[in-house]
Amino acid sequence: MDSNDAGKAENITLVDFVVLLLRQWKVMFSCIVIVLLITVLVIFLKPVKYEFTTMYSVASYETVEGVKRGLETPEEVIAKVNNVFLEQQQRNMLSDSSVLELPFEVSVNNPRNTLLLRVTSLSEDEHQPLIERFHDGLVQAIENDQSNLVNTLKNNLQYQFEAYSEALEAARTSSSETAGELEAAYFEKVFLLERRIDSINEGDASQLAVRGLEPVGLGRSFIMAVGLLLAFLFAPIAAVMSIFVKKVRVAYQRGD
Numbered sequence: 001m002d003s004n005d006a007g008k009a010e011n012i013t014l015v016d017f018v019v020l021l022l023r024q025w026k027v028m029f030s031c032i033v034i035v036l037l038i039t040v041l042v043i044f045l046k047p048v049k050y051e052f053t054t055m056y057s058v059a060s061y062e063t064v065e066g067v068k069r070g071l072e073t074p075e076e077v078i079a080k081v082n083n084v085f086l087e088q089q090q091r092n093m094l095s096d097s098s099v100l101e102l103p104f105e106v107s108v109n110n111p112r113n114t115l116l117l118r119v120t121s122l123s124e125d126e127h128q129p130l131i132e133r134f135h136d137g138l139v140q141a142i143e144n145d146q147s148n149l150v151n152t153l154k155n156n157l158q159y160q161f162e163a164y165s166e167a168l169e170a171a172r173t174s175s176s177e178t179a180g181e182l183e184a185a186y187f188e189k190v191f192l193l194e195r196r197i198d199s200i201n202e203g204d205a206s207q208l209a210v211r212g213l214e215p216v217g218l219g220r221s222f223i224m225a226v227g228l229l230l231a232f233l234f235a236p237i238a239a240v241m242s243i244f245v246k247k248v249r250v251a252y253q254r255g256d
Contacts, residue, residue: 024239031238039227054119054135059146062199074110085141132209
């Protein structure tokens with residue numbers, strides 16, 4: 001009798017196997033429903049996060065060659081932000097009794113070949129006012145720090161401009177043989193200094209905590225597609241396991 005059962009088990013065809021699975025349609029259907037329910041729960045319980053971005057233009061000026069240069073390199077400003085300004089702003093925010101914790105992190109980077117700083121935070125939409133407040137404080141800290149450099153540069157250039165302007169007036173009223181050459185040289189210096197003073201950009205934020213159009217992370221459609229795939233993948237596995245458990249139970253009962 002045992003040898004006949006073994007022979008039947010060994011001679012089972014693919015059709016017989018499929019029939020066995022189809023007989024377990026209730027198990028497969030239950031498995032699909034459970035996986036889909038879990039997927040729907042994940043979709044609705046998963047927090048939807050957006051990226052909030054602030055763009056800041058570093059204080060800059062134009063060189064004699066017409067090249068725009070920063071008073072500081074973006075990397076130097078980022079180093080100050082990461083080591084000083086971020087912690088200061090966090091302390092200022094947490095000192096407010098209405099703010100218990102900051103539900104977001106802040107990162108700062110420099111888009112390649114630009115004098116821009118990109119400040120980003122990832123959080124839910126409901127935290128946008130808090131992010132705006134944090135980014136605004138951070139921008140003000142950067143502006144205050146860079147304003148000292150801007151004022152120093154402007155004072156130096158203004159001093160040179162006034163000195164060369166006086167020299168230009170003196171050359172114009174001079175009767176010296178070299179007065180014409182000096183006037184041309186001083187005029188060029190005055191022109192370049194005036195152009196450089198006018199080209200100074202004190203640094204400002206072009207946008208403040210602007211929310212991205214699309215959520216960050218896995219989208220709902222992607223999660224649903226993965227859920228459907230897993231549901232139809234686990235359904236036959238659950239059917240096979242059901243058949244196996246039943247066979248083991250029958251064999252055990254016969255052994256008793």
